[in-house]
Amino acid sequence: MxxxxxxxxxxxQVRASVIQKMQEALTECYGNPSSTHSFGRSAKTAIEKTRKTIARYLNAHPSEIIFTSGGTEADNMILRCAVRDLGVQTIITSKIEHHAVLHTVELLEKEYNIQVCYVGLDSYGNPDLEHLAALLQQDDTKKLVSLMHINNEIGNLLDMDAVVELCKKHQALFHSDTVQSLGHYAFDVQKIQADFLTAAAHKFHGPKGIGFAFVRRNLRIQPILVGGSQERGFRAGTEAFHNIVGLEEAFIAANENxxxxxxxxxxxxxxxxxxxxxxxxxxxxxxxxxxxxxxxxxxxxxxxxxxxxxxxxxxxxxxxxxxxxxxxxxxxxxxxxxxxxxxxxxxxxxxxxxxxxxxxxxxxxxxxxxxxxxxxxxxxxx
Structure with missing residues (x-):
């Protein structure tokens, strides 16, 4: 058969080169990245190198990259922080988003009494941009739009330029779940002015359990996970160093090829x-x-x-x-x-x-x- x-x-499937890099990390560079001795410093240096690599391909600043366990955590973190820290009172999304977005929005609606609006869809599953414009101007509440770039089930491509233009016009924040995009499409965050993006390494031939959030520098969010000062205080907990190294190799290979x-x-x-x-x-x-x-x-x-x-x-x-x-x-x-x-x-x-x-x-x-x-x-x- x-x-x-x-x-x-x-x-x-994980690329062979990614597996090799991860094996080297597990056997040769096993120090805790927060330790001050040479073993720890070597791991920390590699983590920061990965951050710079991702930032370079996205035309972002390294401080705008936060490592997470994957796309779900990144979506949760962004949406929750937008409400809790940035004063978002209305979230506009669609009913065909990934459940990492939909379920988070439902919880935030209950916990914070925010308003949730769902943009209309055409028969192909495309957001109605006229309806989106109407939702953006229906009141004076601070808004965030969350629409995925590529639908993970039907593959539709969102017109991100048009959505960003609408969001900028109405002073709304824009989050896009780009888990199906990053590693498959080139992104320049200076040209695509989204405020938040998300990625998962296992979608582009990297390891599971690692991803990142792009959070634009002018947006001051507070951590969801508290404890140590890892990820510059954004996400406490010892970093999954071997996964981060694997993420870097996968992201380089995806973009170079x-x-x-x-x-x-x-x-x-x-x-x-x-x-x-x-x-x-x-x-x-x-x-x-x-x-x-x-x-x-x-x-x-x-x-x-x-x-x-x-x-x-x-x-x-x-x-x-x-x-x-x-x-x-x-x-x-x-x-x-x-x-x-x-x-x-x-x-x-x-x-x-x-x-x-x-x-x-x-x-x-x-x-x-x-x-x-x-x-x-x-x-x-x-």
Whole structure:
């Protein structure tokens, strides 16, 4: 049985060079970064080097990079600090954000009695920018807009320039969950004037359990985790040094190979779309995932022309054939409610058909995609 991994939006295979760097860190540089002796100083120096590396690629200042355990912690920290420390009274978001944002906003609404507004969506899942403008000017409360750059289930690309322009016009803060973006797209925070961005290393061939938040320098937030003075007091606790070193190597490799890997994976996506349409003409691509211009090059979300019992067995049958894919976010895999993203943009009738997210990486091959397409055809004929 062939093994095919097409769930790269959930997590990616760690690069060999990243593993090597992490092994070196674990065996040769194991001092506590807060210790003043040479072992500790070596670890601390490497951490600050990583901070500078990330800042260089983002055109940011090193002080604007805060290491976290990943995207979820970074989103939580930013949203909570915006309300607690920066006086945000209204958060504007959408109902198809990652649950790291949605659940945090729901809690903040209860804890701080803030106002939460949800921007309208079109049938593809794009935020209605006219509605966003109306929400921004509906009252004088201090506002924060939180909209993800790439939707992790349907791959839609947000027009960040337009959203930033609206936020600046109405003196609102802008946070974007860029977990599916950083490491896959070039970002210049001097050109894209977002106030907050988030990243997770395991989305771009780095280790799990490490990520970072970008927090613009003029925004004075206070720590969520208190204790020691790590991360300049923003996040207490001994740093996961080996993960930080792995993050740096993964981020360097992702950015240095960006153009080449983008072109390679985009070609895979085009091939998959064309071949799937040829053999299953009734297939539908949810959101803009079938549009090479309006969605990320890394994934497609397909609605397949299968009904009833066959639909319920699809993921199970693909798994038996060695094919890894998903219904949506891996963070929801234990939920029986289905995709909250697709629920917002599809009709009840459309939701009866199986929707599968296939996500690609530099490690994916056309031969693997051909195998998957063939298995889908075999399944449709059973």
């Amino acid at each position: 062939q093994k095919v991994y097409l769930d790269n939006a959930a997590t990616t 960006l153009a080449q890997e983008q072109a390679y994976v985009l070609d895979l996506k085009k091939y998959f779309i064309d071949e799937l349409k040829a053999v299953l003409p009734e297939v539908v691509f949810n959101g803009h995932s079938g549009d090479l211009e309006k969605s990320t090059y890394t994934l497609v979300n397909v609605r397949l022309p299968f009904d009833g019992q066959k639909s319920q067995m699809l993921l199970f049958q693909l798994d038996i054939k060695g094919i890894a894919c998903s219904k949506g976010s891996a963070c929801q895999s234990g939920s029986s409610l289905g995709s909250h993203v697709l629920t917002e943009i599809l009709s009840e009738e459309e939701m009866k058909k199986p929707s599968i997210r296939f996500s690609f990486s530099k490690d994916t091959t056309k031969q693997e995609l051909a195998y998957v397409i063939n298995e889908l055809v075999v399944f449709s004929n059973q």
